[in-house]
Amino acid sequence: MASIIQQLIxxxxxxxxxxxxxxxxxxxxxIIGMINFAHGDIYMVSAFIAVTCFTLLAAAGISSVPxxxxxxxxxTVAFTSVFGWSVERTAYRPLRGSTRLAPLISSIGxxxxxxxxxxxxxxxxxxxxPPIITxxxxxxTRDGFxxxxxxxxxxxxxxxxxxxxxxxxxxxxxxFGRQQRACEQxxxxxMLLGIDVDRTISLTFMIGAALAAVAGVLVTVYxxxxxxxxxxxxxxxxxxxAVLGGIGSLPGAMLGGLVIGxxxxxxxxxxxxxxxxxxxFSILILVLMFRPNxxxxxxxVEKV
Amino acid sequence: xxxxxxxxxxxxxxxxxxxxxASADTLVAIAGPMSGQYASSGDQIRKGAEMxxxxxxxxxxxxxxxxxxxxxDDACDPKQAVAVANQMVNKKIAFMHGHWCSSxxxxxxxxxxxxxxxMVTVSTNPKVTDRGLKNLFAIAGRDDQQGQVAGAYLAxxxxxxxxxxxxxxxxxxxxxxxxxxxxMQAGKAAPAMRESITAGEKDYSGLVTKxxxxxxxxxxxxxxxxxxALILRQAQQAGLKLTVMGGDTMSNADLVTxxxxxxxxxxxxxxxxxxxxxxxxxxxxxxxxxxxxxxxxVLYAYAAFQLFDQAAAKAGSLKxxxxxxxxxxxxxxxxIGHIEFDAKGNSKxxxxxxxxxxxxxxxxxx
Numbered sequence: 001m002a003s004i005i006q007q008l009i010x011x012x013x014x015x016x017x018x019x020x021x022x023x024x025x026x027x028x029x030x031i032i033g034m035i036n037f038a039h040g041d042i043y044m045v046s047a048f049i050a051v052t053c054f055t056l057l058a059a060a061g062i063s064s065v066p067x068x069x070x071x072x073x074x075x076t077v078a079f080t081s082v083f084g085w086s087v088e089r090t091a092y093r094p095l096r097g098s099t100r101l102a103p104l105i106s107s108i109g110x111x112x113x114x115x116x117x118x119x120x121x122x123x124x125x126x127x128x129x130p131p132i133i134t135x136x137x138x139x140x141t142r143d144g145f146x147x148x149x150x151x152x153x154x155x156x157x158x159x160x161x162x163x164x165x166x167x168x169x170x171x172x173x174x175x176f177g178r179q180q181r182a183c184e185q186x187x188x189x190x191m192l193l194g195i196d197v198d199r200t201i202s203l204t205f206m207i208g209a210a211l212a213a214v215a216g217v218l219v220t221v222y223x224x225x226x227x228x229x230x231x232x233x234x235x236x237x238x239x240x241x242a243v244l245g246g247i248g249s250l251p252g253a254m255l256g257g258l259v260i261g262x263x264x265x266x267x268x269x270x271x272x273x274x275x276x277x278x279x280x281f282s283i284l285i286l287v288l289m290f291r292p293n294x295x296x297x298x299x300x301v302e303k304v
Numbered sequence: 305x306x307x308x309x310x311x312x313x314x315x316x317x318x319x320x321x322x323x324x325x326a327s328a329d330t331l332v333a334i335a336g337p338m339s340g341q342y343a344s345s346g347d348q349i350r351k352g353a354e355m356x357x358x359x360x361x362x363x364x365x366x367x368x369x370x371x372x373x374x375x376x377d378d379a380c381d382p383k384q385a386v387a388v389a390n391q392m393v394n395k396k397i398a399f400m401h402g403h404w405c406s407s408x409x410x411x412x413x414x415x416x417x418x419x420x421x422x423m424v425t426v427s428t429n430p431k432v433t434d435r436g437l438k439n440l441f442a443i444a445g446r447d448d449q450q451g452q453v454a455g456a457y458l459a460x461x462x463x464x465x466x467x468x469x470x471x472x473x474x475x476x477x478x479x480x481x482x483x484x485x486x487x488m489q490a491g492k493a494a495p496a497m498r499e500s501i502t503a504g505e506k507d508y509s510g511l512v513t514k515x516x517x518x519x520x521x522x523x524x525x526x527x528x529x530x531x532x533a534l535i536l537r538q539a540q541q542a543g544l545k546l547t548v549m550g551g552d553t554m555s556n557a558d559l560v561t562x563x564x565x566x567x568x569x570x571x572x573x574x575x576x577x578x579x580x581x582x583x584x585x586x587x588x589x590x591x592x593x594x595x596x597x598x599x600x601x602v603l604y605a606y607a608a609f610q611l612f613d614q615a616a617a618k619a620g621s622l623k624x625x626x627x628x629x630x631x632x633x634x635x636x637x638x639x640i641g642h643i644e645f646d647a648k649g650n651s652k653x654x655x656x657x658x659x660x661x662x663x664x665x666x667x668x669x670x
Binding site: 002003006007010013014119123124125126128130131134136138144145146148150152219223224225226227229230233234264265266267268269270272273274276277 | 339340341343344379473499500501502504505506507508509510511513514516517519530533534537538540541542543558561562564565
């Protein structure tokens, strides 16, 4: 019983991170109907920026953890957004209006480029930082098993919840959100109504990258070990989360992330850690068989 | 006139040819993970090989020929390993030290075998030598021996504790973990849990919680440092006190860095520490003077080239058939000690010893 709660905590933590990355996939799909395969690597780049930042701050003698965390978050989000913007500008915008496959291939190329760039400039070795947030709360003990909630897990879930709140407000309440939704529904019509479509798309990429950057910082804090290849695994899982939740749906991406995190945690704990990816993708296939648009996705209506 | 001219031309051509032979370098090679997540072990091999070749060349080379090092990078990917092997065959290398990961060595060794290229490896999976390839010699022991030492140690020292056996599904990791489990069973301490993880992932909290709820206190791990470091971190975070027994790969200081500076609870099996071999003192000092700590595979790489040098000197030739005969029959003195090979190409003296990390150094434990 106690270990179920522990796995619930583990799964929610992992799922939050998948969810944050998945939003980037689903948002871009929503607005330009394309899977941005380089998104996982944007997240990887952000983790490297975060490690660099932490190392520099440690060298500068800043020992206050909350302060360091805030600075790293701000710097990483800023730099990664610029990355997101330039990726869109160089790899996708020139291809706008061509076939749907062209930007898809371009995004795969961008993904390989980013991976190799980091491998060459940062080296292939694993980068690590010492544990920053240590300790936690022992919730309760039953049958000799104490349920432990690490402070870093609390931070991950809290940051995710806060970010989701801000993000929902941004999309539903602000003028940018309205423009974004307008572009999503009908790009030509939005343009006729005086919305700067290119700017809106660029901003969408930047926001997706910023969310990935937060995930990158959280992962760096939580796991402490990163390498140039982490974007691939996380990207695949987050993309799966986006599809599971219904691609194009923002709450769906978050839900999909949490579901995948929980499946992984429980499968690893009660069945076999060996087959947890098999389980994840089998459940994805099952869900798509009965709900082809994902858990929260709406069927796409072909406009005539 | 014509005749004399012909004679002069002949002599000239002959001497050119001779000097050409004398100054032509012999290509020797190393291959291993020069990039990728195991790159630091590839780095150890390179440092050892470079020093060995510099020393051999300083004393006049092998049979009067200077050695030139070619470096192959397989990133521990079996497909890339075969590509590297084919490149090496095209370059007509005389000797290969590698590969490092068993999963690379096994497919690559077939390529070298076909091309009759002598190789010395530190890979430890029993399949490396069990196939009976005539060109392959292993100097770092085998996982069945290693597993026996680790399993017997666990069964004796941690009697009555719950022990989990975990691997990373790689040829090396799973092979070693299976042998440890077998040896534990023989020592009447059956593993309480047998699990596999996926290498390259970051989240192992599921496994950690599973071990915690099963009351596991000791984990035997077959795999590489990057994943073990993550398990250690996540175990600590979850408040699980874990003693770990790993294999020879855990002799890499990357484990300590990646685990956040503390891996004092990690034991591992490895060949006898060559740094303490009195006969190696001069070479060890030379490495340290060059600011290289001769840990892990550095001295093994050095020894591999000493083997090649001595075998060639004994054979008096660089032909494969002669080299092979001389390797099989010979007794060699290297920095990792006295080496002889059995019929399968296993080193006869590969005793494994149990070590424990303490800070950033490791030392033997009783």
